[in-house]
Amino acid sequence: MRGLKLARGGSPGSLRTTVRVGPLEIGRDFVLIAGPCSVEDEEQTLETARLVKRAGAHILRGGAFKPRMSPYDFQGLEEKGLRILGKAKALTGLAIVTEIMDSRHLEMVAEYSDILQVGSRNMQNYTLLKELSRAGKPVLLKRGMNATLEEWLNAAEYLLSGGNPNVILCERGIRTFETYTRNTLDLSIIPSVRENCHLPVVVDPSHGTGRASLVAPMSLAAVAAGADGVMIEVHPHPADALSDRGQQITPEAFASLARAVLDLAAYLKRTAGHDNA
Ligand code: PEP
Ligand code: MN
Secondary structure, eight states: OOSSSBBBOOOTOOOOOOOTTEEEEEETOEEEEESSSBOOOHHHHHHHHHHHHHOOHHHHHOOOOOOSSTTSOOOOHHHHHHHHHHHHHHHHHHEEEOOOGGGGGGGHHHHHHHEEEEGGTTOOOHHHHHHTTTTTSSEEEEEEOOHHHHHHHHHHHHHHTTTOOOOEEOOOOOSSOOOSSSSBBOOTTHHHHHBBBOOEEOOHHHHOOOOHHHHHHHHHHHHTTTTEEEEEOOOSGGGGOOOOOGGGGGHHHHHHHHHEEHHHHHHHHHHHHOOOO
């Protein structure tokens, strides 16, 4: 694959990278990331954190800086939201992943976050990637909604070549002609990543489908395809959410999804030699 030096991998027997986040080694240990689309207020975030932790999640997600299509839509609580995430971490022990949209916010976001998320819209923001390559924190790099595998892995190469080996890829769906789903979740990309690259790769079926009813089946399909984890949007009252209302699932639905996903990952590790449960 053109351009890849440090990200290249996948040959039989070659080592896979694991990314350490607290006690977790992502790429070896299957990872469950869950939380609201946006941090809306303290009660919503702390309640979600408590419930997803109880259901078995390892990492709390939640946006404080939100990339919204319309400037009139909720843009996120910014630093106040980050402080709420910090509180959720202190309360539950969950590690935090949250999006960084602008390198001017790096110091602030890094103070509260264990993993820095690069959103789909910024996958090819090479200035941001260069800054994050020197951030000293793991990066969750979402696939651009129009990005090919080659473009995505080369975006990861920016992080690796700049000095940051701790990169986790995240498939979140791509734009196709289909409109029933928000995006088309490209699960064939999971084994394709594994054939070409040594980095861990997780799947976000929430943005990948845009429909709460499709999140559980596509989570299981992602595990079967070899994903190293899933990232799920969870909200105590999805119908009242300030962003991505149609795709967030309740904490109760997440608890049953978590059981099924963790069971399947463990089963595949025992029987099919998956190395990620
Ligand atoms: C998100 O995960 O909060 C998000 C905005 O997703 P994406 O960048 O994949 O659209
Ligand atoms: Mn969202």
